[in-house]
Amino acid sequence: MSASLLKVAGLKKAYGAIQAVGGVSFEVMPGEIFGVIGPNGSGKTTLFNSMLGQITPDAGTIELKGEDVSKLGPLELSRRGVGRTFQTLQVFGKMSVRDNLIVAAQEHRGTMLGRMFSKDDLSLGDKADALIKQFRIEHVAQLKAGTLSYGQQKLVDIAMAFMSEPDLVLLDEPCAGVNPSLVGGISSLLKDLNQNPKFGKKSSFVVIEHNMDFVMDLCHRIMVMVEGQVMAIGTPAEIRANKQVLDAYLGA
């Protein structure tokens, strides 16, 4: 059994003639922040969707904490500690920020009846309040999420993923469309969540992002994808110095 938190091996997904993900393998260690970079259309989101049971890969295996989870769907994966944020916002605009967080956690609780009688639900409000504080969004907690700026909604979206006490969170472009002045804040927030776990659990992250300064500063290791293939995996310094990566992506 491997000591890795996540182990992806030989993952493949084609759409017709397009090999969106063409045999991708990598491991994420407990406590690690793992970046995924690459040009538009290089297969990053398809990789996430395959890892999350959102789409069925054509080949490959996914292990979580040494267990094969390749055949599991999104709900079962979330119950096993995998959270995610999407490339596009998933907040409920007409609901308050605080209620968005509570509903996000309830999604993991199964049936409506189960939720109604779950003793744990008593703590969901406390959990939401703790995250609201950590994300420094107390001043907007009671506002309808749809009235916030895009950047603030993005923060709410990220906070929602943490309500289920995940071991592993997959973030698809957390900085996309966010005002550059807020990007540093998202980075320090993710570092804080990684180093000072909120509910007694240390989270690892896999982060897709085009903002290179953000990725290089935040991630412990980075994987470069080009045309569905892994071009390189290494520390930020190694990736920066990789000639092939510079030519294919960073140098552009």
Ligand SMILES: Nc1ncnc2c1ncn2[C@@H]1O[C@H](COP(=O)(O)OP(=O)(O)OP(=O)(O)O)[C@@H](O)[C@H]1O
């Ligand atoms: N549902 C789909 N049907 C057909 N082709 C798809 C589908 N989803 C993705 N693709 C194709 O697969 C390839 C990889 O797309 P993907 O969205 O995974 O890239 P990405 O690296 O996330 O890009 P971006 O940085 O623009 O978000 C692209 O050529 C894309 O057009």
Ligand SMILES: [Mg+2]
């Ligand atoms: Mg994408």
